[in-house]
Amino acid sequence: MPADPAERRVTVTGPPRRSRRTSGYYRPRTEIDEQTTLGHTYVRSLMRTQLRAALVVFAVLVFLVGPLPLVFAAAPEARRLEWLVLGFCLYAPLILLARWYVRRAERNEEDFVRLVEDR
Amino acid sequence: MNSGYAVPAVALVVVATVLVGAFGLRISRTTSDFYVASRTVGPRLNAAAISGEYLSAASFLGIAGLVLVQGPDMLWYPVGYTAGYLVLLLFVAAPLRRSGAYTLPDFAEARLASQAVRRLAGAFVVGVGWLYLLPQLQGAGLTLAVLTGAPDALGGLIVAVVVVATVAAGGMRSITFVQAFQYWLKLTALLVPALFLVLAWQGAGAPTHAFDEPATFRDRRTVDVQDTLALKLDRPLTITVTGTVDGRPREDARVTLPEGTHRIAAGTRLTFAEGTRVPATDRGTNGGMSTSLAESREERPLYATYGLILATFLGTMGLPHVVVRFYTSPHGVAARRTTVAVLALIGLFYLLPPVYGALGRLYTPELTLTGDADAAVLLLPDRVVGGVGGELLGALVAGGAFAAFLSTASGLTMAVAGVLTQDVLPSRGVRHFRLGTVLAMAVPLAASVLVGGLPVADAVGLAFAVSASSFCPLLVLGIWWRRLTPPGAAAGMLVGGGSAFCAVAATMADFPGTGNLHALLAWPALWSVPLGFLTMILVSLATASRVPPGTAAILARFHLPEELHAEVKA
Structure with missing residues (x-):
């Protein structure tokens, strides 16, 4: 039996896989982690893509909904149309818009991860 | 009226709420469980919980009543409530979750590193929360009064006691289960009677003049x-x-x-x-959810419709009980998917109130004269179907209505109590959270007893307008604009939210405005939201030296996907 209890048990672990695979390479990833100017540029580009995706969907929403009150005001005799459109026809497009945006946003993020992970 | 079955139905909903809450209590152990359900709530459960929380008395009873009295223009309310979630998804959902904060004041502090902005945001959360709690309690009072002839304050008192008990005992984990259960309960309570109503309407030869003006x-x-x-x-x-x-x-x-x-x-x-x-009426304040000082039909120009659209589209993201839910998602991607599921669930629900509104115009047009238009949803089953079946369906609707008051009130109490505990009461901890819960509910309960006749649509509209002109600029600019400064954020919230608050308060106090001025004050969102944004941007640009030093790192955390972001922190 060894006298020093510290020698008795040793935890053996491998080096973290990720750091081994990436060490020695130039990677955008490091730039982001270390918050260099270049890293900020990467983050800014992601923000800009995401903001663009959001604004495009928002523009579609405005275009879809914005003119409706004008239409209803211009054609007061079209009461049934107003009931139909406002009551039942707007929800499905809203959900579709939301799904479209989520797909775009997730794809943007995947692309970004691929870019900075150098895969 | 059909109190024979309604009272047991309401009692059943209350008991079920307590039981489901108790079930959540057994698995609610840590402080993190308490506030954010340990952030492990999956998209489906969370979406049902968010929807359950969001569909309030105004949605369950108010929309049908508004449509009954004022026609299809009022259908903009449910459209706006739903589209508000889309705007929230586009600009806020994922970054808000990734910010890692518990509450809206936490977000303000994390983003701007300023205690003053944090306190201001906290004050707005408490204010908006109390404003929104008031109509829930009054709605509960109205429901019970219509169904059983009980005193007006009793329903509100029951809701207050049950909510304080569930929230204080189980926190967020337990509330999540309660809310999810109540979404499905509310949907069933409107859907089943609606099917019977439509069948009865078809059986009567499907008269359609409800869609034509006037009733x-x-x-x-x-x-x-x-x-x-x-x-x-x-x-x-x-x-x-x-x-x-x-x-x-x-x-x-x-x-x-x-x-x-x-x-x-x-x-x-x-x-x-x-x-x-059915003749048109001209009435003042009478306490019904469907009558509003600002909304007599002739005074609703196009401007008012656009004001309503803007307030609901942009106000949703700042409602305290909506925002706090996003912290319970495990990560940003889940927060986004949850929001889509929420859109689908509330969209499904909102198909029903127009049916009740249209049938109400057909079968109960006299409600516009008695001032009880909000009771249309409760009275229709008995009126159209009749007999024991009608009474049973009426009881189902009454139970659903109570679920609506309970769930929204729980969420709001949770949010307000969270802020009170963290920012107002001296020390943090679960015991103080319980004290905060009691405090969060006591103030609106007292107000609902004292104020009594405040038009509920106005209180809800005020909450949305204030939220749209204070929190919307804070969240959107905080997430997407690097140059936001603490003074800018504070000034924007005060000017935007404050002016919206004053405008609607002036309308409620019967400020003698006529024509355009009246419309401007009654529907402030159209000018107060741009004012809030503009103030925030201009003051931020003027105080450019005070951009918090860590802004770039914080924005990186907001926007980077979790797989990168976990290691940025490490």
Whole structure:
């Protein structure tokens, strides 16, 4: 039996896989982690893509909904149309818009991860 | 009325709420469980919980009542409530979750590193939360009063006690289960009776004049006028009157009223013949959810519709009980998917209130005269289906309505109590959270007893307008704009939210405005939201030296996907 209890048990672990695979390479990833100017540029580009995706969907929403009150005001005799459109026809497009945006946003993020992970 | 089944139905909902809450309590162990359910709530459960929380008394009873009284223009409310979630998804959902904060004040502090902005945001959360709690309690009082003739304050008291008990005992984990359960309960409670109503309507030959202006009486109908009201006639009207019209007492007399405005005294009984057009009324504050100072039909120009759209589209993201839910998602991607599921769930629900509104115009048009238009949803099953079936369906609706009050009130209490515990009460911890819960509910309960007759639609509209002009700029600019400074954020919230608050308060206090000025004050969102954004941007640019030093790192955390972001922190 060894006298020093510290020698008795040793935890053996491998080096973290990720750091081994990436060490020695130039990677955008490091730039982001270390918050260099270049890293900020990467983050800014992601923000800009995401903001663009959001604004495009928002523009579609405005275009879809914005003119409706004008239409209803211009054609007061079209009461049934107003009931139909406002009551039942707007929800499905809203959900579709939301799904479209989520797909775009997730794809943007995947692309970004691929870019900075150098895969 | 059909109190025979309604009281057991309401009691059942209350007991079920407590039981489901107790089930959550057994697995709610840590402080993190308590506030954010340990952030392990999956998209489906969380989406049902968010929807359950969001569909309030205003959605369950108010929309049908508004549509009944004011026609299809009012359908903009549910459209706006739903589209608000889309805007929230686009600009806020994922970054908000990734910010890693518990509450809206936490977000403000994390982003701007300023205690002052944090406190200001906290004050707005508490204010908006209390404003939104008030209509829930009043709605509960109205429901119980209509169904059983109980005193007005009783329903509110029941809701307050049950909510404080569940929230204080189980925190967020338990509330999540309660809310999810209540979404499905509310959907069932509107869907099943709606199916029977539509069948009965089809059986009656599917009359469609409900869609045309104005509503007419389908059969001979007697109306007891409870509050003095003014009838506005644009053509002569022949009715049978017992009581006082235009100051002249009548006894079962058939009178033809000429064009113009006529005063009908309280307690008068009017009998309308079949096919009579339902006359328009001009009334002041009467406490119904569907009547609003700002919304008599002639005073609703296009401007008001756009004001409503802007307030609901942008106000949703700042409602305290909505925002706090996003912290319970495990990560940003889940937060986004949850939001899509929420859109689908509330979209599904909102298909139903228009059905009740349309059938209400057909079968219960006299409710526009008695001032109980909010009761349309509760009364329709009995009126259209009738018999034991109608009573059972009515009881189901009453149970659902109570679920609506309970769930929204729980979420709001949770959010307000969280802020009170963290920022107002001296030390943090679960015990103080319980104290905060009691405090969060006591103030609106006292207000609902004292104020009584505040028009509920106004309180809800005020909450949305204030939220749209204070929190919306803070969240959107905080997430997407690097140059936001603490003074800018504080000034923007104060100017935008403060002016919206003052404008609607002035309208409620009957500020003597007419025409354009009145509309501007009653629907402030159209100018107060741009004002809030503009102030925030201009003051931030003027104080450019005070951009917090860590801004770039914080924005990186907001926007980077979790797989990168976990290691940025490490």
